[in-house]
Amino acid sequence: LASGKDLDALREQLTPHIRKDLRRVAAKQERTGITSWDVGTLSRAIAVGQATGYPALVEYGNAVALRVLDSKTEQKVAMIRGQSRLLALTSPSPVVNIAKNLDLKAKLTLSTGPYTDGAALIDDCYLAALDELVTRCGGPVWDEASFTSLREKARPEAYDLAESTVHAAVKTLQALGEISLDGSEAGEDVRVQLSWLIYPGFIRDAGVGGMRRIPLYLEAARRRMTMATTADVYAVQDLEARFHDRTAELSMLAKLDPGVQHARWSLEELRLSMFAQNLKTAFPVSIKRVTALIDALAAGRGEFS
Numbered sequence: 001l002a003s004g005k006d007l008d009a010l011r012e013q014l015t016p017h018i019r020k021d022l023r024r025v026a027a028k029q030e031r032t033g034i035t036s037w038d039v040g041t042l043s044r045a046i047a048v049g050q051a052t053g054y055p056a057l058v059e060y061g062n063a064v065a066l067r068v069l070d071s072k073t074e075q076k077v078a079m080i081r082g083q084s085r086l087l088a089l090t091s092p093s094p095v096v097n098i099a100k101n102l103d104l105k106a107k108l109t110l111s112t113g114p115y116t117d118g119a120a121l122i123d124d125c126y127l128a129a130l131d132e133l134v135t136r137c138g139g140p141v142w143d144e145a146s147f148t149s150l151r152e153k154a155r156p157e158a159y160d161l162a163e164s165t166v167h168a169a170v171k172t173l174q175a176l177g178e179i180s181l182d183g184s185e186a187g188e189d190v191r192v193q194l195s196w197l198i199y200p201g202f203i204r205d206a207g208v209g210g211m212r213r214i215p216l217y218l219e220a221a222r223r224r225m226t227m228a229t230t231a232d233v234y235a236v237q238d239l240e241a242r243f244h245d246r247t248a249e250l251s252m253l254a255k256l257d258p259g260v261q262h263a264r265w266s267l268e269e270l271r272l273s274m275f276a277q278n279l280k281t282a283f284p285v286s287i288k289r290v291t292a293l294i295d296a297l298a299a300g301r302g303e304f305s
Helices: 007-018 020-029 072-089 095-100 104-110 118-136 144-177 185-195 202-224 231-247 258-275 287-295
Strands: 031-034 046-048 051-060 063-069
Touching: 051 072, 063 072, 072 118, 072 144, 095 118, 095 144, 104 118, 104 144, 118 144, 118 202, 144 202, 185 202, 185 231, 202 258, 231 258, 231 287, 258 287
Parallel strands: none
Antiparallel strands: 031 063, 046 051, 051 063
């Protein structure tokens, strides 16, 4: 079928051929429009010939789809998000009540975010809270009985966790409003930083824990505006470019793998250590440490956790 001296290149070249039969089998199992757990017990993996696929409930708009994915990495992330969406679909939503309890200033602040409106932002906070609770309560799960148990465990904590995430979003947008960009080299540096910190969907991508850190990153960005561009700043920019190169070919699910996300947030912690040392990093960082984390990422393939 093919020959060569580069094993990775051969694997990539032959993957469509190897997975052809798997795709045919998967197509018979896959479904869309799922709004409750009606898929029985999911298999952890299915093998057809030399190919292995990983069934998962994948968030698909405002519902869930059953898909067969290419890796355990994608499966794990998809199952967490898919089950969060199912929890949201099968539980009372706290979005309206959370919005009612916000004061006018907070509501106005939320309206400055990158979401279509405040309700969409609060909904993203709710889903971020559910993502956290899926794992905290023992998920992801693989059958209906376990999902029912997961829902009962998550329900008592969902409102408070979603509300605290909304307050973190308010603090984040307030901190964002304190940054005044200009045409300087520092301004361009911060503009790029903000583009991958604040965007539609950033709350859920950051997660409950990440949302507590973003206001600190924004404070560091504000201070960066008054500082010169040093050799260390150029080193951070090079690391950011390397990270993007390493992850450019990953699927959106693979980019959310904890290993990839740890490397991504380490870059922000590194900026924090440079521009706002008094705020303290969440874990030890240095140019050398972060370089090692990024170099450990297999560009475009492989498992990360």
